[in-house]
Amino acid sequence: MVKKYNSVILLISLIIGLIHGIITISFNVFLSWLLIGIWLILTIKIIKNTKRYREFNSPHNTAFFVVLPIFIAIFYTIWSNFTGLLVENLLADSSLYLSWWSLVFGLPYAIYGSFSLHSCFRKYDVVYLGTKSVNGKRFGYIMVFLILFCIIFYWIVFYVADDIFEDFLSPINFSVDLILLLMFISTIFIMIIYGFLANRRSLPELTRAYITRRANRVDQITRPQPVRRSTRQRERVHTIERTRTPGPTRIDTRISRSTSRSLRTSPNRQTQTIRASTKATTQTSSGKTKKTSKTRPTSTRIINLNKYKPKTTALSSEDFKCIFCFQLPNFPQDQGRGIILCPNCRYPAHADEFKDWLGSSNLCSRCSARIPTNYGRNPRIISVKNYILIYKDFLRKKR
Ligand SMILES: [Zn+2]
Ligand SMILES: [Zn+2]
Structure with missing residues (x-):
């Protein structure tokens, strides 16, 4: 069904091209009609695919949607230098060239293609090439390279080695096509802004403000x-x-x-x-x-x-001395050692000494209460610095 339509369109454009080409004795006119036919076929195909993708709500991150439009745009704006149809320069006195040809056949795809390229950098994690997948950003860079290469290559051939064409195709207009130039510039811009400068989809920083905002948001919903x-x-x-x-x-x-x-x-x-x-x-x-x-x-x-207060009626600095070495925990000297309290009497011990002690006994050396095995394996260790703060606080209050 689709193929039938396509061949009908192609045939019609061929016939019109032949007639018009013979009348004007111009090969360019003939080819232009043929290209209009091809453009119609491609556009129908793209619209059909878009509809199908929308039906399944799938993203357009396939080579079909990313590659095809931009190259259609490049080709048809290039052809504006050769077209036998719609040749009038809308920017009559300028050195740039803007024809209805590139406006109609080039511009829509130039916009579409630039948008797809932007999506490669910003939106797509991957782009599918058939069954293979390529990182979206990397694919974007490849696309930028290809686009710039094509346009530069064309300009070099067209302006430097222009005698190649004269044998079989004579250009109608020698000015630079405005839309092609815009595409060239926008491609570079997209690469710089969304490729080089942007750190893509970075996760939001977990600042206090962000967390409260999220919490409020959840609150509002629930x-x-x-x-x-x-x-x-x-x-x-x-x-x-x-x-x-x-x-x-x-x-x-x-x-x-x-x-x-x-x-x-x-x-x-x-x-x-x-x-x-x-x-x-x-x-x-x-x-x-x-x-x-x-x-x-x-x-x-x-x-x-x-929870850290030793079980005794009258607190003194003696109660905060290690039950093994009888030293008051001291900061620079005891750095990195840690303090463990007996879960029963809450008297302190240096963590290393406490663990050594547990190797030979499971009773507290001060109050003789049994220390639970899971506490012995996984005791709550207080840093020496914090323990000093704690006992200083107790001693201050006692006074
Ligand atoms: Zn000690
Ligand atoms: Zn104890």
């Missing part, structure tokens, strides 16, 4: 409608607090967010937390917050630090 207003309020609270007081308050805001999040399902309590947080902001703006923002993080720190 959140039931009526809660919307209140969460916007909550967001505002965050930003105000964050910009106003960097540092310790950040912990504070994070806590408030997580609590309000977990309570999202119960609207009553949520409004409560929101009211509380807005209260906090008003305080921030009035300047009274120094007290509130200071007390809260320290309280959370106490909760955390109690």
Whole structure:
């Protein structure tokens, strides 16, 4: 069916070309008609393929869509120097040449082809050549090379060795075709901008701002409608607090967010937390917050630090000495050693000494409690630096 159409088109263009060519006694006219026929056949084929691809919703990353259009454009704009039809130069007095021929037969494909080339660099991971696949960007560079090579080769042949043509084909116009020139320039531009300068589809950097943006976005999608207003309020609270007081308050805001999040399902309590947080902001703006923002993080720190507090009634610096070597952990000397606490009495030991001890016994050398085997294999190691901070904090509070 398709082949029948094609041969009919070809035959018609052949007949018209012959008649017109004989009348004007011009081989160029004959060939031009033939080329119009071929152009029609190619265009029909491309439209058919596009339709078929759209049906399957597949991307146009095949050689057919990437290679064919741009070379049709190159060929037909080159032919504008030879065409016997539509020869009038629309830029009459300029040294460039723009004919209806290249506007009709060249320009659409020049745009299409440039767009495909752009897609090679920006969109396609791979381009399929039959069953083989080539990296999209690499294929783009190959295409750029081929396009530039073809155009430059043509210009050299046409302007330097122009006597080749005179025997069988005489050029109608010697000016440089505008569309061909534009294609040449745009190809170079596409290569530079989307090839050399762009780092393609790099994954977004995981900055704090990006994460909050994504989290908010997910929230918006998953959140039931009526809660919307209140969460916007909550967001505002965050930003105000964050910009106003960097540092310790950040912990504070994070806590408030997580609590309000977990309570999202119960609207009553949520409004409560929101009211509380807005209260906090008003305080921030009035300047009274120094007290509130200071007390809260320290309280959370106490909760955390109690896990490291040795079990004894009266703390002294003796309680923070290693249970094996009786030395207080010290920073530059003990660098890289690590501290392990007994899970029962929470007295510290240098990690290396603790592990050596476990080789001969599974009881704490201080409180004689059994140390669970999985804790012995995978103990929680605290860096010496952090442990110093912890015990200094305890000793400071004791005073
Ligand atoms: Zn020690
Ligand atoms: Zn112990």
